[in-house]
Amino acid sequence: MTPPARSFLYVPGHREDRLRKAVDSDADAVVLDLEDAVPAADKERARRAVRALLAALPPGRSAWVRVNSDPDLAAEDVAAVASPALAGIWVPKAEPDPLRRADDLLTAAERRHHLPEGGLAVVPLVETALGVLRVEQVCAAPRVTRLGVGEADLAGELRLRPDDRRSELHGIRLQVVLASAAAGLEAPVGPVETDVRDTGRLLETTTTLLRQGFRARTALHPRQLATINAVFTPTEAEVAEAAALVEDFTGNAGVDRTGRFVDPAVLRAAHEVLARAGVPGAPPA
Template sequence: MPARSYLYVPGHRPDRVPKAAASAADAVIIDLEDAVPVAAKATARAAAAAALRAGSGGTPLWVRVNPGADDLAADLAAVVGPGLAGVWLPKAEPAALARLDDLLTGLERERGLPGGAVPVVALVETAAGVLHAEEVCRAPRVVRLGIGEADLAGELRVRPDPDRTELHGVRLQVVLACAATGLPAPVGPVETNVTDTDRLAHTTATLLRQGFRARTALHPRQVPVINAGFTATAEEVAAAEALLARVPADESTAVDPDGHFLDPAVLRTARETLDRG
């Protein structure tokens, strides 16, 4: 099952990486971008490289790089190697992904890594990224999409309400692009209120209904809520198993005892529920 929770750790705070890796997070993102002051970028790169060398006890360690050309090259030079699960590229657009692929290809060759060894999660948070979401999905190395709504809202000049209703159409575009290209369901945005777990549960449930199956987190206390939100409950699993049991092995459709028609689309949803169980 793809990761449900990705926990951000500021790259210049290496003491937090082991704590994050020991949490319930499915994966950790060492952030070299927004969480790091400009003056601490070099320190963060060195700390991230050391954390990758030290390992994490099995928790995948990703790195969010800076999208600017000079910073991107410096970030990748510091972190590409053993221990790196992959790279998150902010403000992902086709041209930026092509540049990233070129840099990664050169580093892999230089460091004796297999070609294509470093996968990429493309973080869509610009208008161009949204408009070209399908092309972003098809870019080399991209294994998943995420959405960053703070930067996107600013560029679009929208003022989202607490439920970010104004961005729901954009979320659907990202979900559609992933489904059309065969990528896993995308990663939803952070919940910036790190103390309100009720709100986190509510917004995670909304993301699940909208087609997301993971989200990023800013604090370890958010992780269990996110994991629970994207994991099917025992009741949901039992209902899906009962539904699938009503369809004979040699049939693709059936009618349940209540008269509801069970077609392949309904069965596919039931199987997806079991995958999340």
């Protein structure tokens, strides 16, 4: 089985020199950005470059497009990039109304390009106050597979001044994780680490995200990918322990060979480790 994506690399859509490098990188998926990273004067150029890249995307590579938050620009984005190679779109400043519009745009694009109905997925970026307050509705919107978090915009709107560990935003992270689990979505994608050179900080903050219930993270630079992928990949010891638990117990409570009490909750965690490791036969994470 294919484990869920651990790393999503943002790449500006108008930077043709970076697009191919992103596809060839160690990212599990790329997010071709038509929004913040692209100046207004370069929007159309970015759409053309992204469309060309999708047309030549190698088999097995996962590519998403972050569309603009402006409804008119988003409509132009979707019309330009909808194709069989596109996994779906990332919707910035995601709230119920923008997500309904996104579903309409994708449905129209699928019909126009003769794509499978409902095949283009959506990753909403929770980065507004209303998006946080309506996060359950965001999870329930059509096509949503997992959530992402945009903490820079969110902190600005909430007038927060986060510390180096973004402690002030940890409560909101828990809301996103809780809503995702309740809706049966994949575990959410954590926000970027803006210091692309400090690998120690990246390791620390990514490990925090793992402990908080995230199972992937966005990246701004290819040099961040190795650390992100490593943190969200179970170690050999974790996989061996999980496999032993699953082998020894079939859903009934008991005490394992080390004296630890094992109940169905512990087994669920073990199955999740095996699914993240891509072990054949493991249920989805």
